[in-house]
Amino acid sequence: xxxxxxxxxxxxxxxxxxxxxxxxxxxxxxxxxxxxxxxxxxxxxxxxxxxxxxxxxxxxxxxxxxxxxxxxxxxxxxxxxxxxxxxxxxxxxxxxxxxxxxxxxxxxxxxxxxxxxxxxxxxxxxxxxxxxxxxxxxxxxxxxxxxxxxxxxxxxxxxxxxxxxxxxxxxxxxxxxxxxxxxxxxxxxxxxxxxxxxxxxxxxxxxxxxxxxxxxxxxxxxxxxxxxxxxxxxxxxxxxxxxxxxxxxxxxxxxxxxxxxxxxxxxxxxxxxxxxxxxxxxxxxxxxxxxxxxxxxxxxxxxxxxxxxxxxxxxxxxxxxxxxxxxxxxxxxxxxxxxxxxxxxxxxxxxxxxxxxxxxxxxxxxxxxxxxxxxxxxxxxxxxxxxxxxxxxxxxxxxxxxxxxxxxxxxxxxxxxxxxxxxxxxxx
Amino acid sequence: xxxxxxxxxxxxxxxxxxxxxxxxxxxxxxxxxxxxxxxxxxxxxxxxxxxxxxxxxxxxxxxxxxxxxxxxxxxxxxxxxxxxxxxxxxxxxxxxxxxxxxxxxxxxxxxxxxxxxxxxxxxxxxxxxxxxxxxxxxxxxxxxxxxxxxxxxxxxxxxxxxxxxxxxxxxxxxxxxxxxxxxxxxxxxxxxxxxxxxxxxxxxxxxxxxxxxxxxxxxxxxxxxxxxxxxxxxxxxxxxxxxxxxxxxxxxxxxxxxxxxxxxxxxxxxxxxxxxxxxxxxxxxxxxxxxxxxxxxxxxxxxx
Numbered sequence: 159x160x161x162x163x164x165x166x167x168x169x170x171x172x173x174x175x176x177x178x179x180x181x182x183x184x185x186x187x188x189x190x191x192x193x194x195x196x197x198x199x200x201x202x203x204x205x206x207x208x209x210x211x212x213x214x215x216x217x218x219x220x221x222x223x224x225x226x227x228x229x230x231x232x233x234x235x236x237x238x239x240x241x242x243x244x245x246x247x248x249x250x251x252x253x254x255x256x257x258x259x260x261x262x263x264x265x266x267x268x269x270x271x272x273x274x275x276x277x278x279x280x281x282x283x284x285x286x287x288x289x290x291x292x293x294x295x296x297x298x299x300x301x302x303x304x305x306x307x308x309x310x311x312x313x314x315x316x317x318x319x320x321x322x323x324x325x326x327x328x329x330x331x332x333x334x335x336x337x338x339x340x341x342x343x344x345x346x347x348x349x350x351x352x353x354x355x356x357x358x359x360x361x362x363x364x365x366x367x368x369x370x371x372x373x374x375x376x377x378x379x380x381x382x383x384x385x386x387x388x389x390x391x392x393x394x395x396x397x398x399x400x401x402x403x404x405x406x407x408x409x410x411x412x413x414x415x416x417x418x419x420x421x422x423x424x425x426x427x428x429x430x431x432x433x434x435x436x437x438x439x440x441x442x443x444x445x446x447x448x449x450x451x452x453x454x455x456x457x458x459x460x461x462x463x464x465x466x467x468x469x470x471x472x473x474x475x476x477x478x479x480x481x482x483x484x485x486x487x488x489x490x491x492x493x494x495x496x497x498x499x500x501x502x503x504x505x506x507x508x509x510x511x512x513x514x515x516x517x518x519x520x521x522x523x524x525x526x527x528x529x530x531x532x533x534x535x536x537x538x539x540x541x542x543x544x545x546x547x548x549x550x551x552x553x554x555x556x557x558x559x560x561x562x563x564x565x566x567x568x569x570x571x572x573x574x575x576x577x578x579x580x581x582x583x584x585x586x
Numbered sequence: 587x588x589x590x591x592x593x594x595x596x597x598x599x600x601x602x603x604x605x606x607x608x609x610x611x612x613x614x615x616x617x618x619x620x621x622x623x624x625x626x627x628x629x630x631x632x633x634x635x636x637x638x639x640x641x642x643x644x645x646x647x648x649x650x651x652x653x654x655x656x657x658x659x660x661x662x663x664x665x666x667x668x669x670x671x672x673x674x675x676x677x678x679x680x681x682x683x684x685x686x687x688x689x690x691x692x693x694x695x696x697x698x699x700x701x702x703x704x705x706x707x708x709x710x711x712x713x714x715x716x717x718x719x720x721x722x723x724x725x726x727x728x729x730x731x732x733x734x735x736x737x738x739x740x741x742x743x744x745x746x747x748x749x750x751x752x753x754x755x756x757x758x759x760x761x762x763x764x765x766x767x768x769x770x771x772x773x774x775x776x777x778x779x780x781x782x783x784x785x786x787x788x789x790x791x792x793x794x795x796x797x798x799x800x801x802x803x804x805x806x807x808x809x810x811x812x813x814x815x816x817x818x819x820x821x822x823x824x825x826x827x828x829x830x831x832x833x834x835x836x837x838x839x840x841x842x843x844x845x846x847x848x849x850x851x852x853x854x855x856x857x858x859x860x861x862x863x864x865x866x867x868x869x870x871x872x873x874x875x876x877x878x879x880x881x882x883x884x885x886x887x888x889x890x
Contacts, residue, residue, distance in 0.1 A: 358778030361694040361717030361755055366779065431695025475673055477693030479715070 160186075160576035164199040165536060168208025171501065172215050172525045173510045181213050183532040186575030191526055204577060206570050208536050214505050215523045216248025216278075216533040216571065218512040220337075220415055221312070221391060221463035222488060224250070224280070226272060227265070228257025233468040233553050235269065239276035240551045240586075241466070241488040243578045246568030248533035249279040249513070249522045250466075250488070254290070255313040261285040261296040266304050277578040277586055278571070279533070281516055283308040286325050286336060292317050295325055302332045307517035310337035312391055313438075315373050317343050322377065326386035335413075335515065337389040338377050340398070341439065345369035350479040352425040352440040360428065362478060367395040367446075370439055374398045378405045381412055389515055390414040392465050394439040396449040403458045413515050415463040416450050418487055418494035419558055423447075427558070433474050433481035434556050437467070440483075451498060454507055461512040462504070464491045468554030486557040489550050492537065494559070496566030501539060509535075536570035543567050543582075551584055587884045589701045589709040593720045593759035601763055605728050607880035607888075608873070614651055615875060625652035628685045628886055633659045633700075634712065635672065635691040640847055640871060641712055641722070645688045648878035657684065676700050680707045685886055688712045694752075708885040716750050719846070723756035725877040726844050727764060729870045730801050733842050738765035743795055744786075745771040746805035746827055746854055749778055749816070753846045754805055758786055761801075771795055771827065775816040792827055796836040804829055804845045804854045824853055834859045842866055 162184035170179040170191060182190040182199045190198050196205070224238035235252065242250045252269055254260030260269060266282050273280025284301040288294045290311045298309055309329065315338055316322040322338075329336050346369035351357050353364025374390060378401060381388045390402060393414050402414045419437060424444050427435040435441060453459035467484025474481055495504040513523025521531040544563045547555040571579035578585050587600065596604065614622055630649045634642050642658075649656045659679060670678075672691070679687065686708040689697045694715030701709040713719040731737055742761045748754045748770050761768050762785040769787045770777065781788065789795050796802070807814070807823060817823040824830065829843065834856070837843070843855075843865040851857040859865065 353779045355780040355782035358780045359755075359783065361715050361752060363716075364779055431698045472671065475671070477672060477691060477699065478695045479693045 162200045162203040163572070163577055164196050164203050164205045165208045165213050165534070165570070166196045166205055168211045168213045168536060170526045171212045171505060173506070174525050181526060181534065183572060183575050186532055188526060188528055188530045188532050190528060206536065206577060206580060210538060210540060211569055212501060212537045212539065213526060214535055214537060215509045215526060216535045216573065217246045217492060217508045218516060218518060218522050219247050219250040219464050219466070219488065220461055220512045220516055222250040222252060222466040223255065223468065223484065224252045225468060226256065227268060231470045231553070232473070235272035235276050235280060237551060237553045238466065238488065239273070239278050239280055240584050243277045243571045243573060244551055244568065244582065244584055245488045245490070246492045246535035246537060246571055247278055247488060248535065248571060248573045249281060249516070249518055251281045251283050251308055251516050253312050254283050254285045254310065259285050259290050261288050261290065263297070263300045263304060266301050266306060270304065277584070278573045279518070279522065281518060282306055283310055283337070285309065286311045286316055287321065290314065292321065295328060298329060298332055298334065302334050306334070308335050308337050308389070310339065310391065312337065312339045314343065315339045315341045319376055319380070323380050323384060326380055326384040326388065330384060330386040335387045335389050337391050338373065339391050340370045340373035340377065342369045342372045345372065349440065350436060351428045352442045354425060354443060356425040356428060360431070362428070365440055367397055367442065370395055371397040371401065374401045378410065378412065381405065381410045385411070387411045392417050392420065392439060392463065393450070393459065394420045394442050394446060396446050399449050399453040399458055406458060413460045414458070415461040416454065416459050417465045418462060418491045419485055421447060421450055422494055422497065423558060431478045433476060433478050434485060434558055436478060436481050436483050437485050438483035454499065454503065460507070461515060462491065462495055462507045463512065464488050468552050469556050470554055474556050484556070486550065486552050486554060489552065490545060490557060490559050493543070493564035493567050496539065497564060501537070532572050532575040534572040535568050537566065538569045539566045541565070541567040541569065590720055590881055590885055591697050591701060591709065591711045592718050593723055593756045593763070598763045601724065601727065601760060604724055604877065604880045604884065605731065607883060608728055608876045611879040612873065612876035615872065621651055621653060623653045624883060624888065625649070625654035625886060628654045629657065629683055630654045630686045630688065630882060631657040631659055631679050631684045632688045632712070633676070633679065633690070635661045638690055638713070640874070641690065644871070644874040645712060645878050648875050648882055651875065652879055652882060654882070657682070672696060673703050676703050680704050686710060686882060691715065710881060710885060713752050715752065717752050718756045719752040720756050721874070721878055721881055722753050722846050723760040724881070725870055725874040726757060726803065727760050728873050728877050729844065729866050730842050732873070733866060734800065737761065740766040740800040741798055742766045742768045742801040742803060743771050743799045744768060744803045744805065745792060747776045747807050748772050748805065749776045750808045751805045757803055758784060766801070769795055773817060773826070792833065793836065796833060797838065799838065799841055802829065802837070802841060802843045804843065806846070806848065806850055807853055820853055828853060829855045829859050831856050831858050834862060837864060844870055847871070
């Protein structure tokens with residue numbers, strides 16, 4: 159068991175509110191929370207300064223591509239989890255589009271075993287269909303028995319409506335959540351960026367907003383038909399937000415996430431043909447950015463999820479239309495969110511709500527109270543830092559924010575009671 | 587001029603300068619010995635990652651008339667086939683001591699990317715995906731000006747597959763900069779998704795637009811880019827957007843008909859029409875050499 163520790167001088171902020179308190183952690187559990195509990199800590203405890211900081215439940219990422227097995231040159235479970243820890247995360251959901259994909263117990267077991275040695279909790283998402291091929295259902299029951307709670311063919315949507323309907327019907331009984339990458343493959347075919355004024359001027363083939371919205375609309379109809387739980391991955395358009403708003407108003411069991419990059423970048427970023435800005439779904443218009451932000455504020459969108467998608471330089475530095483989509487997110491997400499969101503809402507969207515969706519609550523995202531699992535982050539809202547791609551813990555360098563200066567950063571991360579990040583430095 | 591990646595790099599003054607310099611170089615092509623020593627000692631590589639006949643030959647002819655050394659790279663015979671990236675290819679070729687690279691690539695934006703990868707080479711866009719083909723638009727303007735005297739105030743029709751056309755994008759920028767008004771004539775399925783910010787009007791009625799046109803720029807229907815699927819049949823396309831013999835009678839006698847080539851006779855232009863005096867296709871090809879001489883001269887630091 160790791161050394162007991164004390165977070166001293168900060169304010170605790172969780173779903174229950176905000177109050178001045180020290181936090182004592184031992185044996186992976188919060189032992190005491192209160193204004194003067196620091197002196198109750200064992201003498202050998204590690205004391206971490208939290209003055210001016212907020213002590214909160216650790217962040218939970220619903221959407222990270224850790225690339226292992228298969229693409230270890232881009233990322234591994236270990237390097238991805240270290241990036242996550244630096245970003246304030248104490249849990250990440252590893253996406254199943256590895257090589258081979260997580261569509262059977264053997265691969266899930268491998269990733270879970272790698273995750274067990276990682277600095278933060280690694281939950282595994284399974285594929286909906288075998289090989290993510292969109293033709294036959296993957297053994298969801300077998301995977302659920304290993305603890306898999308989210309299933310997705312992310313990277314692509316399940317194109318066949320009848321198959322998606324069967325998947326939802328089947329998943330309902332297992333109590334798991336299906337997560338859809340909403341993109342009609344035919345409508346989006348060849349699209350390298352958002353179809354609009356910029357793609358037209360740049361001469362790049364575009365993917366229209368309608369490619370996303372038609373599948374969101376179809377899947378809302380299927381959620382109504384089946385009564386199953388459905389999560390929408392990385393929504394990116396004004397129209398999608400409106401569809402989800404209506405579905406929620408109707409009482410359907412749907413949740414939705416948005417990425418940090420879709421909240422601050424637009425398709426204008428593609429003007430220089432830098433493939434770093436190629437991502438799926440593509441960066442959209444300013445109007446979409448504004449509606450997505452409003453969607454967080456009004457609760458239509460539940461979570462901010464990174465879609466952390468590392469690519470090795472040789473794989474990414476290609477002609478724009480040939481480059482693979484995706485950008486890094488884990489180490490910058492919190493700072494990006496704090497650039498336009500208050501701390502309370504940012505934490506709701508990045509900690510306790512995603513923990514619920516991922517089925518990881520309350521050991522993740524739960525209130526900071528005596529007896530709780532010690533998965534915590536300590537955020538310094540006043541810390542200013544500049545993103546240097548060379549200093550990221552990820553194996554890849556494809557951050558869309560090189561040279562950006564942010565105010566607000568994760569300072570310490572406590573995962574299962576262990577200080578895995580201290581003063582923005584990874585401890586292992 | 588640093589690089590020539592887009593017509594928008596030039597602005598009106600830059601375009602005028604290219605045309606003025608091209609005027610001077612056009613004379614070289616009429617001499618018994620068609621060569622000047624202007625770029626002696628300079629090395630120019632043509633990097634064509636896509637098939638091309640006239641553009642490549644035109645650039646290489648232009649470079650040779652200026653006495654530059656020309657290195658010709660084509661993807662079929664290169665290590666790209668062995669898996670070398672565009673970036674490594676560019677860096678390797680620059681390391682051989684090139685002064686300018688003429689780049690053609692099927693992906694939009696590659697010349698822009700190349701301009702970031704080179705250390706000191708100048709980059710000239712020889713056509714990139716659907717994006718731009720600046721020297722084609724410049725030679726079109728040169729030819730139209732030669733025939734009509736001035737471009738200011740002319741009414742230009744750009745007809746056909748605008749969606750997949752790098753020529754159209756460069757033409758719109760160039761004609762607009764020189765004071766012409768541009769109308770795109772195409773079915774909705776062959777227009778870009780958004781024309782926001784484009785200084786153009788749009789119609790799909792060629793018959794109504796033709797009589798008022800001073801310049802008709804025909805674009806090739808890019809069947810190799812799948813454009814065939816954007817119209818029901820070639821026959822219907824020709825019926826609605828082809829410059830047929832019947833439509834040619836609607837043309838003003840002073841109108842100029844341009845085509846970037848290669849022409850597909852019988853689809854966008856009837857064979858008889860291609861041979862009418864208003865059609866300046868071969869003159870475009872001749873002028874292309876002079877315009878590319880001007881561009882190479884200017885990017886390599888020349889001043890007149």
